[in-house]
Amino acid sequence: MRYGFLGPETTFTHQALLQALAAEDAALTGAADTGRGVATTRASAAGRKSAAERELRPYGSVAAATADLVAGDLDALMAPIENSVEGGVSGTLDVLAATQRIHIVAEQIVPITFVLAAREAVDLDDVTVVASHTHAQAQVQSWVRAHLPHAHLEPASSTAAAARDLAEADPAQARGRAAVCSPLAAQHFGLTVLAERIEDTIGAQTRFVLVARDGRIPRRTGADKTTVVVHLAHNRSGALLEMLEQFSAQGVNLSRIESRPIGDALGRYSFSLDLEGHLEDRRVAAALESLHRVCPAVHFLGSYPRADGRRSVIDAHTEDPAYERARQWVEGLRRQIVQG
Structure with missing residues (x-):
């Protein structure tokens, strides 16, 4: 298996992977431990082989990794x-919305904490440049304004x-510079932490x-999420x-629910949505069928297990058995239609 991630190593994306x-x-x-004898041995060996054969590739952008995924150079x-x-x-949302033949198959949630790191111990007053990803900068802006005005x-x-x-x-270039990064990145690259x-x-x-690519949709677990991108009729x-x-x-x-520009004209937006439930749930399937009828475009991006394992609270009339009873009732009525 070949996995891509937003690199280099020690990014939060790398940690999530x-x-x-x-x-x-x-x-x-766990699956191996439930077996017995030869079956257990084979399952354990298969698990070790799978882990050993993984290749983790860092990428400079989600778009570049997605291109390799679609081309078959990555598996996920x-x-x-x-x-x-x-x-x-936005970068991920836009790439996923614009790419066919790929599906979300799982999610991970990573706690986020940042440190200010430099090549060597210096006073905060001596820091003149702070580099980081723009999302990280937004999450530390109050601290930076207060301590590094x-x-x-x-x-x-x-x-x-x-x-x-x-x-x-080199030392001259690094003078006065610091980075906002994870504690793991600071340790990995040998930087000195100025503030935690x-x-x-x-x-x-x-x-x-x-x-992943090519229509791989995990089975329903009962604690699932579905992601779609929907275009609306603009007129x-x-x-x-x-x-x-x-x-x-x-x-x-x-x-x-988030709006994103389609890009073909001002005022044209799509909506990226996360739904509680799985494609196998009758209520979710019925909602998607209805969307397909009334919206110009519906891009299905996957049904997959929730990272938090939380199950949705569902009213009795939207559970699968209620849909089946309604279907059987209508079928019974249809059988009474006079033919010819």
Whole structure:
């Protein structure tokens, strides 16, 4: 298996991928432990072989990793999609919305904490440039304003890239520079931590999605999420309300809704949505069928297990048995139609 992630090593995306692979290993080990004799030995050996054969590739952007995924050079990729402070990650949302033949198959949630790191111990007053990813900068802006009021913020492709570039710079270039990164990145690249837990919101989290290609949809677990991108009719009043009513009518709760520009003209937007439930749930399938009828485009991005394992609260009339009873009732009525 070949996995891509937003690199370099020690980014939060890299941590999310390692979390996902550790969970996969735990599942394999658990499955092996339930077996007996030769079956147990074979399952354990298969799990070890699978872990040993993994290749983890860092990428400079989600778009580049997605291109390799579609081309068949990767089997899956991990990408950030939502932050509890900053909301949706536009780069990931836009790439997923514009790419066919890929599906989200899993998600991971990573707690986010930042440090300010430099090549060597210096006073905060001597820091003139702070580099990091723009999302990280937004999450530490209050701390930076309070403690580094004269520092210039410089964007980097990732928090780990900011730490790596600082570590690789010559002493003259590194003078007065610092990076906002994870504690792991600071340690990995041999930087000195000037300040810890500098995030403005303690307890912030980022949600990451594991994306695969060619229509691979995991089975329903009962604690699932479905992601879609929907285009609205741009010349019809009430189009947004009409779209939302499809979910309300079927008892499907939305856990995330964000608008993103389609790009072909001003005022044209699509909506990226997370639904509570799985494609196998009758209420979710019915909502998607309705969307397909009333919306110009519906892009299905996957049904997959929730990272938090939380099950949705469902009204009795939207559970699968209620849909089946309704279907049988209508079929009974149809059989009474006079033929000829």
